[in-house]
Amino acid sequence: MTLYLNDLGILSVAGGNGVEMLSRLLAGNRSGLIETDEYSPGKPFYVGEIRAELPEIEKRYSVYDCKNNRLLLAALNQIQAGVDRIKRKYRTDRIGVVIGTSTSGVRNTELAIAAVAGGLEKPSGFHYKQQQLAGGADFLAHRLDLKGPAYSVSTACSSSGRAFVSARRLIELDICDAVIVGGADSLCRFTVNGFAALESVSAGLCKPFGRHRDGINLSEAAALFILSRDEGPVRLGGIGASSDAYHFSAPDPGGAAVVKAMQTALIEARMTAEQIDYINLHGTATPLNDAMESAAVVEVFDRSVAASSTKGMTGHALGAAGALELGLCWLLLNSDDEEGALPPNVNGDALDDSLPSLNLVQAGQVLGRRIEHCQSNSFAFGGNNISIVVSRV
Numbered sequence: 001m002t003l004y005l006n007d008l009g010i011l012s013v014a015g016g017n018g019v020e021m022l023s024r025l026l027a028g029n030r031s032g033l034i035e036t037d038e039y040s041p042g043k044p045f046y047v048g049e050i051r052a053e054l055p056e057i058e059k060r061y062s063v064y065d066c067k068n069n070r071l072l073l074a075a076l077n078q079i080q081a082g083v084d085r086i087k088r089k090y091r092t093d094r095i096g097v098v099i100g101t102s103t104s105g106v107r108n109t110e111l112a113i114a115a116v117a118g119g120l121e122k123p124s125g126f127h128y129k130q131q132q133l134a135g136g137a138d139f140l141a142h143r144l145d146l147k148g149p150a151y152s153v154s155t156a157c158s159s160s161g162r163a164f165v166s167a168r169r170l171i172e173l174d175i176c177d178a179v180i181v182g183g184a185d186s187l188c189r190f191t192v193n194g195f196a197a198l199e200s201v202s203a204g205l206c207k208p209f210g211r212h213r214d215g216i217n218l219s220e221a222a223a224l225f226i227l228s229r230d231e232g233p234v235r236l237g238g239i240g241a242s243s244d245a246y247h248f249s250a251p252d253p254g255g256a257a258v259v260k261a262m263q264t265a266l267i268e269a270r271m272t273a274e275q276i277d278y279i280n281l282h283g284t285a286t287p288l289n290d291a292m293e294s295a296a297v298v299e300v301f302d303r304s305v306a307a308s309s310t311k312g313m314t315g316h317a318l319g320a321a322g323a324l325e326l327g328l329c330w331l332l333l334n335s336d337d338e339e340g341a342l343p344p345n346v347n348g349d350a351l352d353d354s355l356p357s358l359n360l361v362q363a364g365q366v367l368g369r370r371i372e373h374c375q376s377n378s379f380a381f382g383g384n385n386i387s388i389v390v391s392r393v
Helices: 018-026 059-064 067-078 080-089 106-117 135-144 156-172 189-197 256-268 287-300 318-333
Strands: 003-012 033-036 045-048 095-100 150-153 178-185 221-228 234-243 278-280 306-308 373-380 384-392
Touching: 003 018, 003 067, 003 080, 003 318, 018 318, 045 189, 059 135, 067 080, 067 106, 067 135, 067 178, 067 221, 080 178, 080 221, 095 135, 095 156, 095 318, 106 189, 135 150, 135 178, 150 156, 156 178, 156 221, 156 234, 156 318, 156 373, 156 384, 178 318, 221 318, 234 256, 256 287, 256 373, 256 384, 278 318, 287 373, 318 373, 318 384
Parallel strands: 095 150, 095 178, 278 306, 278 373
Antiparallel strands: 003 221, 003 234, 033 045, 178 221, 234 384, 373 384
16 A cells, blocks of 8 residues: 655644755754753753744644644644645544654643742643643544544654554554644643653754764654555555663663664665665764664665754654654655755764764765655664654655
């Protein structure tokens, strides 16, 4: 069965829509990463906080009103015409919603707890549904009056990559004809301080594959796709999923399960590694991840394949990272650029020459022809790995 990614709605600190985001990422713009202590009082970190005005959630859906769901609504507004099309074509009980997230609206809970702890009344607009991991999928299904399966996937940094596994399965099992699939994550103290406690947050701007890399810059993002059998501009070629359970938070340095995920995605797509034009690396800028991923990529691909981590510009959007970075691949494949401009690996540092050598994209680097096939990696706590291949139609 051939499935297509028909539409994309996307926003991040690199831009409020696909056109804006692609332009800034190709230019190597990392201005969206700012230093603040809003989420870690007294200890500022660089984060990617979306400060643009977001659409308001109607009063009748106020129990879902949180930044995470406003991010989803902003992405939804970009694909509303596509959603209307599939609603005209398919019964509403045959359209699903699968959302990846790791934070949902936890920030609202933090603010509510802080108010009560300070002797104030709990905010009148607070509702527990704002922090539910399934809240985003529930909100979209209610707002669009969809009756099909609606749920969230939460596997840390691979959440919205895993969402594609679930969405594809719903169509393959003939439960759905189309699925709105993607992810959203928003900043909160829980994640910023949690990763700081793990000593995984960079002291400055993150440095993917850099010699002095020291951690991540946490960020916000949302991306929504329409997945269906209807032919669209981008084909979902293959998905490789694996779990190694090596360590709660550290990757298996051997990377065997990551290699398996990448190879499985290629096999499902009926492609060879040599056919991939660009790899969007997980590239968190942590010492262990980048070392493992470099070795794994070299084992599967020729060292000449163009690759980069775009987290040096977008930050690490955790549960939304998989959908965000697959969205970038969708934008590259949907572009009419005959030179094949590639997103650079921005890190403000010298590359770590102790790592296996990769063709990490430099500013202004082009493929020299249209980009036809991309692969995107997402890895998570517990060794939960996803690799996805997408192709131009």
